[in-house]
Amino acid sequence: MIDPAAPEFWPQLFAVLLEGTWETLYMTAIAMAITFVVGLPLGIVLVGTEPGRFLEAPLGRRWLGRAINAVLGFVVNLGRSVPFIVLMIALIPVTRWLLGSFIGTGPAIVPLTLVAIPFFVRVVEIAVREVDPGLFEAAESLGASRWLVVRRVLLPQAWPAIALGTATTVTSIINFSAMVGVVGGGGLGNVALTYGMQRYSALHIVFVVIILFVIVQVVQWLLTRLARRLSGATPAAGRTARRTERAALDLDDASIVSAPARGDADSPTR
Amino acid sequence: MITIDHVSRRFGDGPDAVVALDDVSIEVQRGEIFGVVGQSGAGKSTLLRTVNALERPDSGTVTVDGTVITGLEGAALRQARHKIGMVFQHFNLVGNRTVAQNVEFALEAVGVKGDERRRRALEMLDLVGLAHRANDRPAQLSGGQRQRVGIARALASQPDVLLSDEATSALDPETTRQILDLIKRLSGELGLTVLLITHEMDVVKRICDSAALMEQGRVVEQGALEQLIRTPGSRVAAELFPVGEAHYTPGHRIIDVTYTGLSADRPVIAQLSRDFGLDVSILGAALETIRGHQAGRTRLAVPGDASVALKVIDRLTSQGVTAWEVHP
Numbered sequence: 147m148i149d150p151a152a153p154e155f156w157p158q159l160f161a162v163l164l165e166g167t168w169e170t171l172y173m174t175a176i177a178m179a180i181t182f183v184v185g186l187p188l189g190i191v192l193v194g195t196e197p198g199r200f201l202e203a204p205l206g207r208r209w210l211g212r213a214i215n216a217v218l219g220f221v222v223n224l225g226r227s228v229p230f231i232v233l234m235i236a237l238i239p240v241t242r243w244l245l246g247s248f249i250g251t252g253p254a255i256v257p258l259t260l261v262a263i264p265f266f267v268r269v270v271e272i273a274v275r276e277v278d279p280g281l282f283e284a285a286e287s288l289g290a291s292r293w294l295v296v297r298r299v300l301l302p303q304a305w306p307a308i309a310l311g312t313a314t315t316v317t318s319i320i321n322f323s324a325m326v327g328v329v330g331g332g333g334l335g336n337v338a339l340t341y342g343m344q345r346y347s348a349l350h351i352v353f354v355v356i357i358l359f360v361i362v363q364v365v366q367w368l369l370t371r372l373a374r375r376l377s378g379a380t381p382a383a384g385r386t387a388r389r390t391e392r393a394a395l396d397l398d399d400a401s402i403v404s405a406p407a408r409g410d411a412d413s414p415t416r
Numbered sequence: 417m418i419t420i421d422h423v424s425r426r427f428g429d430g431p432d433a434v435v436a437l438d439d440v441s442i443e444v445q446r447g448e449i450f451g452v453v454g455q456s457g458a459g460k461s462t463l464l465r466t467v468n469a470l471e472r473p474d475s476g477t478v479t480v481d482g483t484v485i486t487g488l489e490g491a492a493l494r495q496a497r498h499k500i501g502m503v504f505q506h507f508n509l510v511g512n513r514t515v516a517q518n519v520e521f522a523l524e525a526v527g528v529k530g531d532e533r534r535r536r537a538l539e540m541l542d543l544v545g546l547a548h549r550a551n552d553r554p555a556q557l558s559g560g561q562r563q564r565v566g567i568a569r570a571l572a573s574q575p576d577v578l579l580s581d582e583a584t585s586a587l588d589p590e591t592t593r594q595i596l597d598l599i600k601r602l603s604g605e606l607g608l609t610v611l612l613i614t615h616e617m618d619v620v621k622r623i624c625d626s627a628a629l630m631e632q633g634r635v636v637e638q639g640a641l642e643q644l645i646r647t648p649g650s651r652v653a654a655e656l657f658p659v660g661e662a663h664y665t666p667g668h669r670i671i672d673v674t675y676t677g678l679s680a681d682r683p684v685i686a687q688l689s690r691d692f693g694l695d696v697s698i699l700g701a702a703l704e705t706i707r708g709h710q711a712g713r714t715r716l717a718v719p720g721d722a723s724v725a726l727k728v729i730d731r732l733t734s735q736g737v738t739a740w741e742v743h744p
């Protein structure tokens with residue numbers, strides 16, 4: 147039992163929270179960064195290799211597109227259906243092989259990344275699917291290479307939705323990061339676990355909740371702003387267009403935010 | 417310039433199969449504007465899309481300027497597509513990029529870089545009268561303006577051929593006329609060959625040199641407009657000149673008279689009544705401006721039998737108008 151009246155209570159609380167916050171941000175940031183870099187191309191390839199899409203026949207081979215699509219779809223679905231706690235335990239040997247250790251905040255990033263990637267692939271998949279097929283057709287008619295299509299058509303159109311989906315992904319990584327105490331990971335979840343649950347300090351819990359809330363809000367706010375910015379091509383772009391875009395974005399926004407916190411991106415955004 | 421040779425395309429198989437193209441052959445001459453008309457589902461879009469290989473035929477070949485498009489893949493196909501521009505009914509502009517960037521995209525596809533690319537994109541926008549909107553986004557433009565951007569993009573790589581799939585169907589009549597006149601002007605200035613699809617006869621009337629009518633995947637008529645309007649029974653011509661249904665009139669023969677250019681002004685029919693002492697009645701008439709020329713069709717009911725009809729037709733023909741008997 148911790149005594150809030152003790153003189154060392156507040157400095158200690160402060161130090162613990164600071165460390166926990168740092169660990170949470172650190173785990174989340176790295177996991178999100180890796181997730182983004184891996185998930186973005188995977189999501190694009192997953193949609194692109196569907197029949198009739200721009201990657202249906204990579205290297206001119208239709209069967210290759212079908213194979214890639216099937217394997218990716220399977221892996222992503224598999225990844226999404228394994229509960230995080232099971233994934234974490236199952237990954238222990240992998241993490242040990244990869245990092246030499248499976249205990250601690252650093253190693254906890256491995257399962258966090260692996261749970262986030264399928265989720266984010268789904269986010270990208272939905273964003274890419276939303277892009278008007280007519281645009282791909284126009285690009286094809288202009289004799290554009292696939293790479294150019296991705297850079298100049300697909301990504302510009304998909305960025306806003308991807309930014310919003312990134313906010314949701316970050317939220318769910320933070321969510322899962324609260325569980326990494328199981329493999330000795332730190333973070334705010336661990337603070338709540340060790341101080342709040344095992345030592346009955348309600349204040350610790352209250353502060354953890356407040357800090358998590360603030361982090362999620364800030365991330366959401368930043369990425370929503372970014373999404374808006376991304377849906378305007380240049381600063382010169384006028385207000386009328388922004389307004390219509392805002393209306394569209396608010397729709398997306400609402401549907402992504404209102405998805406369950408654990409985030410099931412399966413439900414289409416529109 | 418464009419040769420579509422015995423092209424067939426079916427979608428699906430078994431009893432549900434749709435034959436979108438059934439042994440279609442079309443020849444589009446260099447520099448002409450060729451219109452394809454037909455009902456919804458006739459296969460017009462599918463046909464047009466075979467020209468730049470957005471659609472692959474099951475059999476037959478498509479040749480554009482000597483290149484067999486149907487045999488191309490990969491880089492060679494992209495190369496060929498640089499020489500074939502396309503505009504779309506719904507414009508298909510990238511909404512999150514500026515008007516100029518949309519046009520630049522076409523040049524990027526060709527490999528034009530940096531300032532040169534920007535310069536040429538602005539030049540294209542200038543050509544369609546939108547240079548001052550270069551930094552706006554498509555959503556800020558009207559439908560007509562968006563289609564102008566679509567045209568600028570399609571023509572940026574200096575193609576020889578322009579394909580248009582219902583480019584004006586989403587526009588109001590006045591804007592439609594402006595866009596058509598723009599296409600007409602550019603095709604003249606740039607020496608383009610245009611293959612366009614439409615369901616509006618007005619489009620054909622206004623800019624087409626030739627036309628084809630499609631029905632259930634087949635081309636049932638094609639030819640130069642001048643020639644089609646002189647062809648007895650031509651359905652394209654019947655659409656161009658809405659003179660109504662031909663009803664059987666007892667004791668009468670029905671004759672369609674078609675005249676173009678100068679003969680439109682001459683009182684041939686009044687003269688006919690006078691010369692033959694016939695009580696000719698007019699069942700219907702349509703006067704149209706086809707490619708800037710007056711042309712008209714009048715449907716007459718002439719009392720008498722087949723020999724009278726022949727006599728009348730002979731006389732009309734000798735006066736430089738085209739006439740034939742219609743059998744209801």
Ligand SMILES: Nc1ncnc2c1ncn2[C@@H]1O[C@H](COP(=O)(O)OP(=O)(O)OP(=O)(O)O)[C@@H](O)[C@H]1O
Binds near residue numbers: 435455460
């Ligand atoms: N990708 C496709 N898959 C299956 N069927 C198709 C496909 N594309 C076209 N079809 C079918 O082929 C037929 C011809 O279609 P097409 O789009 O060429 O007609 P259209 O003359 O352009 O009609 P519209 O005037 O309505 O645009 C239709 O029956 C259509 O349903």
Ligand SMILES: [Mg+2]
Binds near residue numbers: 460461462
């Ligand atoms: Mg069509």
